[in-house]
Amino acid sequence: MGVEYVSVQWNRQKKFYDAVLVGGVAAFLVIFSVLTKVLFPRVTDEIMLIRAFGTGAFLLLHIILCIGPLCRLNPQFLPLLYNRRHAGVTCFLLGLIHAALVVITYHAGSDTNPILSIFVSSPINGSVSSVPFQPFGFFALIILFLMAATSHDFWLANLSAPVWKSLHMLVYVAYALLVLHVTFGVIQGEGSPLYVGTVALGLVTVLGLHITAARREVALDSESRLTPHASRPTESQSLVTSSPTEDEFVDACAVADISENRARIVCLSGERVAIFKYEGKISAVSNVCQHQNGPLGEGKIVSGCITCPWHGYQYQPDTGASPPPFVEKIPTFNVRVKNGRVFVHPKPNPAGTRAKPATIDGSSRREEAHSVTGNSESLVTLAATKK
Amino acid sequence: MNDEFYIGWEAKAAPGIGKTLRKAVVCLLVLAVLVPVLLAMSQRMIGVSVFEWGAVKSFTGVLRTQPYPHLLVPRPGTNDYHTLQSVINSPASASAYHLVAPWKFGLDRASIATFDGKSVSLKGTLIYRGNQTMIEVMPDSIRATNTASTIGLPSVVPLGRQTLLGEIVDSKCFLGVMNPGHLTPHRACAIRCISGGVPPVLLVRQKDGPAIYLLLVSADGKPVNKQVLYSRA
Numbered sequence: 124m125g126v127e128y129v130s131v132q133w134n135r136q137k138k139f140y141d142a143v144l145v146g147g148v149a150a151f152l153v154i155f156s157v158l159t160k161v162l163f164p165r166v167t168d169e170i171m172l173i174r175a176f177g178t179g180a181f182l183l184l185h186i187i188l189c190i191g192p193l194c195r196l197n198p199q200f201l202p203l204l205y206n207r208r209h210a211g212v213t214c215f216l217l218g219l220i221h222a223a224l225v226v227i228t229y230h231a232g233s234d235t236n237p238i239l240s241i242f243v244s245s246p247i248n249g250s251v252s253s254v255p256f257q258p259f260g261f262f263a264l265i266i267l268f269l270m271a272a273t274s275h276d277f278w279l280a281n282l283s284a285p286v287w288k289s290l291h292m293l294v295y296v297a298y299a300l301l302v303l304h305v306t307f308g309v310i311q312g313e314g315s316p317l318y319v320g321t322v323a324l325g326l327v328t329v330l331g332l333h334i335t336a337a338r339r340e341v342a343l344d345s346e347s348r349l350t351p352h353a354s355r356p357t358e359s360q361s362l363v364t365s366s367p368t369e370d371e372f373v374d375a376c377a378v379a380d381i382s383e384n385r386a387r388i389v390c391l392s393g394e395r396v397a398i399f400k401y402e403g404k405i406s407a408v409s410n411v412c413q414h415q416n417g418p419l420g421e422g423k424i425v426s427g428c429i430t431c432p433w434h435g436y437q438y439q440p441d442t443g444a445s446p447p448p449f450v451e452k453i454p455t456f457n458v459r460v461k462n463g464r465v466f467v468h469p470k471p472n473p474a475g476t477r478a479k480p481a482t483i484d485g486s487s488r489r490e491e492a493h494s495v496t497g498n499s500e501s502l503v504t505l506a507a508t509k510k
Numbered sequence: 511m512n513d514e515f516y517i518g519w520e521a522k523a524a525p526g527i528g529k530t531l532r533k534a535v536v537c538l539l540v541l542a543v544l545v546p547v548l549l550a551m552s553q554r555m556i557g558v559s560v561f562e563w564g565a566v567k568s569f570t571g572v573l574r575t576q577p578y579p580h581l582l583v584p585r586p587g588t589n590d591y592h593t594l595q596s597v598i599n600s601p602a603s604a605s606a607y608h609l610v611a612p613w614k615f616g617l618d619r620a621s622i623a624t625f626d627g628k629s630v631s632l633k634g635t636l637i638y639r640g641n642q643t644m645i646e647v648m649p650d651s652i653r654a655t656n657t658a659s660t661i662g663l664p665s666v667v668p669l670g671r672q673t674l675l676g677e678i679v680d681s682k683c684f685l686g687v688m689n690p691g692h693l694t695p696h697r698a699c700a701i702r703c704i705s706g707g708v709p710p711v712l713l714v715r716q717k718d719g720p721a722i723y724l725l726l727v728s729a730d731g732k733p734v735n736k737q738v739l740y741s742r743a
């Protein structure tokens with residue numbers, strides 16, 4: 124697969140995102156420094172800056188970590204996710220400045236190599252205050268560096284999505300290391316209840332949001348998990364034809380369950396499949412976006428293409444291929460519609476293979492009308508389709 | 511159902527999403543203001559100490575290398591004893607300035623041995639905290655002067671065996687080069703400084719009254735940097 128270099132578009136939303144990011148970071152640094160200087164005029168400027176940049180980076184990391192679960196709980200937060208890469212790189216740069224100032228202030232100009240000193244200048248003697256907290260920060264910085272350095276889509280394509288994804292899951296390791304970094308570092312020194320409280324509140328927020336989002340996802344998954352023959356025995360049995368390949372088609376949902384230009388996500392043999400309804404047709408594709416594994420089933424058909432909710436990558440619903448000049452491809456699934464129900468073959472077609480969309484036939488339209496029940500409009504539709 | 515959908519590469523977000531976004535941005539900006547205010551205000555480690563960085567002054571006095579290099583500068587008038595250490599270290603008629611080298615090093619005692627007990631002039635930067643004073647000496651600025659030394663050795667006042675609980679700090683950072691310059695965040699730096707020959711000080715915080723600074727020396731008045739570094743208390 125070739126790698127395309129597509130120039131980054133600086134649109135209004137991206138500019139707004141970066142303006143808020145830079146403005147927020149600048150406000151944080153200035154307020155922390157000026158207030159420290161006013162309250163404690165004798166503070167050493169380097170240490171004031173070490174603290175400003177360290178806490179700034181740590182707060183930004185909390186915000187970055189919360190965006191993911193927030194978006195899963197409410198898609199209205201997706202704009203925060205769109206440019207999260209810039210926030211990540213900014214977090215690394217703040218951490219780097221913090222670490223550089225620490226090395227210059229606390230380690231340079233001694234009888235030992237300053238980088239080596241991070242590791243050897245904290246002998247352990249069994250007391251809590253001797254836990255070497257600085258190496259924790261060092262390894263967190265390495266992870267943040269690897270993530271920032273590979274954050275461009277160029278690396279995503281070159282490293283392959285799974286490798287890239289696991290690399291970026293290391294952010295949780297970095298976060299854990301930093302919690303240890305401050306717990307055994309500045310909290311041991313400052314010991315103020317507010318410092319302890321702030322770190323604890325941050326930890327509870329990050330964990331709480333992740334647990335809530337994960338719980339919801341598990342609940343949704345078990346609701347939509349389908350195995351061949353297992354669900355809705357009466358209906359599907361009556362519909363399954365005798366051909367052995369067709370036999371395996373699985374009753375996934377009712378046509379009426381899907382809103383126009385949107386999808387329903389079902390779980391087929393452990394894999395999430397997004398079933399889209401558009402222009403009187405049904406197509407099913409893998410739920411996983413080639414870009415960064417965004418949930419395509421939470422996307423929408425825009426100008427005839429499935430559009431990912433995360434960064435707006437697009438795929439044609441029947442072929443799973445991005446419209447030219449883009450080259451991303453996702454697996455498709457064979458679908459059928461009968462009596463208002465959608466049947467999906469659980470075996471994915473190779474990425475980019477065209478699967479004929481199922482047309483929503485008269486009977487399904489009727490079903491659909493039934494399911495809207497009650498009002499006169501649906502009766503009219505029913506009458507029309509019968510004709 | 512609200513069918514709004516956000517696409518980052520579009521120029522404008524749908525109105526409902528835009529509204530949520532504006533609220534989120536306001537919350538984030540509030541965080542960016544509130545968190546630094548709270549954290550900056552709750553700092554407790556920063557004391558009152560001074561490093562006159564950039565201001566090099568000349569000093570004259572009698573240089574002594576034992577137990578750690580220091581300069582005794584005659585002073586007129588009163589005995590100004592605040593701490594146990596000043597009782598021990600300062601003769602009534604002189605102020606004592608600890609002498610250290612730039613960065614994380616003490617003065618090399620071998621190179622100043624010839625000046626021991628002599629009147630000298632030197633250039634350096636003042637460091638002080640409370641009544642404790644120190645000079646970061648400019649390299650090679652120590653010169654012998656012709657004036658005869660008028661300062662006698664300090665009288666020794668035995669205070670008997672005592673048990674003290676405190677924190678070992680490196681005198682240079684704690685007295686002012688770094689503020690805050692103690693406790694866990696500063697531990698690695700203190701270890702490098704003490705390893706580089708900066709005099710180790712035992713900082714004893716008293717419930718009532720000012721903290722006491724005790725220069726740590728061996729029973730026979732020798733430096734104990736190595737012992738301090740390798741003791742695993």
Ligand code: HEM
Pocket residue numbers: 170173174177178179180181184214218219221222225226229241257258260261262263264267301304305308309695696
């Ligand atoms: C080589 C890497 C690092 C080293 C050697 C290091 C070292 C230190 C030191 C010595 C302190 C105590 C500062 C003081 O209060 O005097 C500190 C505090 C802190 N560090 Fe790091 N750090 C590193 C990386 C990081 C990174 C990557 C982050 C966050 C992204 C971070 C976040 C913090 C925070 C939040 C504090 C507490 C701030 C405060 O002092 O009030 N550190 N670090």
Ligand code: FES
Pocket residue numbers: 412413414415416417418431432433434435436
């Ligand atoms: S994950 Fe980035 S566009 Fe789909």
